[in-house]
Amino acid sequence: MAKTTANTKSKLLKAASQVVRSRGASQLTLEAVAKEARVSKGGLLYHYRSKRALIEGMIAHLLASFEKDIENQTKSNEDRSAWLEAYVKLSFDPHLSHLEESAALVAAIANDPELLVPIQEQYLAWQEATEASGLDPAIATIVRLAADGLWFNELFDLSPLTAERRAEVLETLLKIIKESQNDRQDCAES
Amino acid sequence: MAKTTANTKSKLLKAASQVVRSRGASQLTLEAVAKEARVSKGGLLYHYRSKRALIEGMIAHLLASFEKDIENQTKSNEDRSAWLEAYVKLSFDPHLSHLEESAALVAAIANDPELLVPIQEQYLAWQEATEASGLDPAIATIVRLAADGLWFNELFDLSPLTAERRAEVLETLLKIIKESQNDRQDCAES
DNA sequence: ACAACTATACTGTCTGGACGGTATATTAAT
DNA sequence: ATTAATATACCGTCCAGACAGTATAGTTGT
Structure with missing residues (x-):
């Protein structure tokens, strides 16, 4: 049953x-x-x-599975920047980026923007996690936004990046996370 | 007439x-x-x-007015990075970011993804302009993606940024453009 | 000057089909 | 036997697009 x-x-x-x-x-x-x-x-x-209930279910599933994957990625990593690193990796990983479940977002946009409310709330938590990463908050936010930018680009098939460039961008973002963290841990300067 | x-x-x-x-x-x-x-x-x-023709008109208008504003911004600036700077500024400017016209994107997504084709084509040109900015291509792409990320976040009312953080992020992005450009011009190193 | 004609820019009405949702059967599980 | 799960038939509404008609402006011929 x-x-x-x-x-x-x-x-x-x-x-x-x-x-x-x-x-x-x-x-x-x-x-x-x-x-x-x-x-x-x-x-x-x-x-x-109802159709609305179906889309609500889609949204809940998207958020739950994204959070689950973030947790899986972070539990083996004690750095303060682990969350941001996981967020970036998930956004770039074709298997984990939830492009399938992300149809929920498209369905919500198309049917009723109010269905986006749970996602809006989740974003608040994500931005908090971003700012708790130990990086300079503006840099951390830029990293998160770049990951979002790629994710949205690919969601709507807009991304014009070659596979090579895409890999470089991922690498560079991870490097920024590592380096910015060290800056702040070693020097305690801006 | x-x-x-x-x-x-x-x-x-x-x-x-x-x-x-x-x-x-x-x-x-x-x-x-x-x-x-x-x-x-x-x-x-x-x-x-037809309804499709109406949405096509919306898309064409969005792209045309965005391009026009980019041109206005860049014609008084001869730096190679001018295009990227303009792109970032437009994405952040509430008056110029075309959030009104961006309804075209939402309409296309909701009605028929094929309507996005002109936007997909435009993104190819934008990525070319990004890589021609004189910055390290990965950095330049990250800047563009971050601008996109913010733009999409705000388009769907997802953005959890305070006004202060938002301003800091813009400032930092512009600083990255200026500094990365200098790196490459002055030192001709990676 | 002016009638005849044509093109442009609409208005209001209608219809066929699609779709969300309901009501009601039918079957399966315990 | 009763509840859970699934199927079928149907209703009312909404909407894209077609269509027929109107008004006005411009053009042409004389």
């Missing part, structure tokens, strides 16, 4: 993301999702009582 | 952006736009033969 329910719900969320990614947010219809998940429309509506 | 046509088209584009911004992309309907522009639906369809 609880298990099959969770399985079905997860299957539905995956199907919803798939529909958004392959056909665009405007094609995110209950029928399309149900068909993709090989479930009837009634079945979908049993688990998610 | 031609003048009133241009006026009406411009009025319609403005109305369309307004609808997206105030009611969300899902409420971008021909009727809503027509009403906002105080024109009949038939009148709208006279100027833009």
Whole structure:
């Protein structure tokens, strides 16, 4: 029961993301999702009582899995900058950057901006973590924003970076994190 | 004649952006736009033969006005880094960052990702300009991505930055442009 | 000067289809 | 037997686009 329910719900969320990614947010219809998940429309509506509830589920899943991956990355690293490093790495990793789940963001934008509220709240926590990284806050913020910039660029297929440049950028961001941290630890100067 | 046509088209584009911004992309309907522009639906369809054509018009307008502002900013500055500096400044300037016209992007995402193609093409040119800035290409790209990150954050109301931090970040980005340029001009080292 | 004609810039109405959501069956699990 | 899960049929609404018609301005012929 609880298990099959969770399985079905997860299957539905995956199907919803798939529909958004392959056909665009405007094609995110209950029928399309149900068909993709090989479930009837009634079945979908049993688990998610409305389209809005479905998208809320997508958003919650996106945030939860992102947080989980951040935690996995940071627990083996005691540096204060570990969080920022993990954030950057996740944003750049094609397997972990949650581009699949990120369809949730697109669905929310397309359907009702209010659905973004949980993400807005999460960003507050992320910025706090960024500023607690031990780096100069402006530098730390620039690093976070650059990671976001890449993530959004790739989410909308805008990124014109070659694979080489992309790798260089990642490397440079990680170097900035390491070096800026040392600056502040060794010299305690600006 | 031609003048009133241009006026009406411009009025319609403005109305369309307004609808997206105030009611969300899902409420971008021909009727809503027509009403906002105080024109009949038939009148709208006279100027833009389909909803798709309307959004294409919005995108073209966004790109054109962004390019125009970049040009205005750069023509009084001969540095190779002028383009990147202008890009950063435009992204941060609430008056010039085209957050109004940027509704076009939201509309495209919500309706049909194919509508983003002109923007994808523009990004190629922007990345070329970024790499021609005289800075280390990875640093220059990070600067551009950070500007993008802020722009997207604010477009979706995600940005958790205080006004002070925001100002610091802008200042730091401009400083990076100036300093990195000097590094390469003075020392001709990495 | 002026009628005949054409092009431009609209308005208001209508329709076919899609979609969200409901109501109601049907089947499976315990 | 009862609850959980899934399926089918259907309703009402909304919306893109078509269409027919109107008003006004410009053009041409005489």
